[in-house]
Amino acid sequence: MPHLTIDHSSHLTGVFDLSVLVKELHRLVLDESGSAGVCKTLVRPVETYVGAMSSGQAGFVHLEVGLMPGRSEEQKARLSESVLALLDRHLRAAGERGSTVSVEVRELAGSYRLSSPGR
Secondary structure, rough: OOOOEEEEHHHHHHOHHHHHHHHHHHHHHHHHHHHOOEEEEEEEEOOOOOOOOOEEEEEEEEEEEEEEOOOOHHHHHHHHHHHHHHHHHHHOOOOOOEEEEEEEEEEEEOOOOOOOOOO
């Protein structure tokens, strides 16, 4: 049931195989968080990114994982580190070395509700 949101600079679109990355992310997040169900992932390319820019076009990837409450800060930090390592591996394999990568694992708000088809 985790929710993943991947924001990335638009020039990274097509740099790595998104279907492979998402499949690995889902398995990793479910395994390390102890969540049940299916991950839902939203990918958003971003045209404009303002940050610490070097010469050329700076890139970024930010991934947010939303989980139901109940994980310790240590568990969320371990998950963040694992997701960060996975993103780094995919970017390096694609030859992308200049992008800033960040991860945040957060709890979904108490108001979170899910409606399934046929409900």
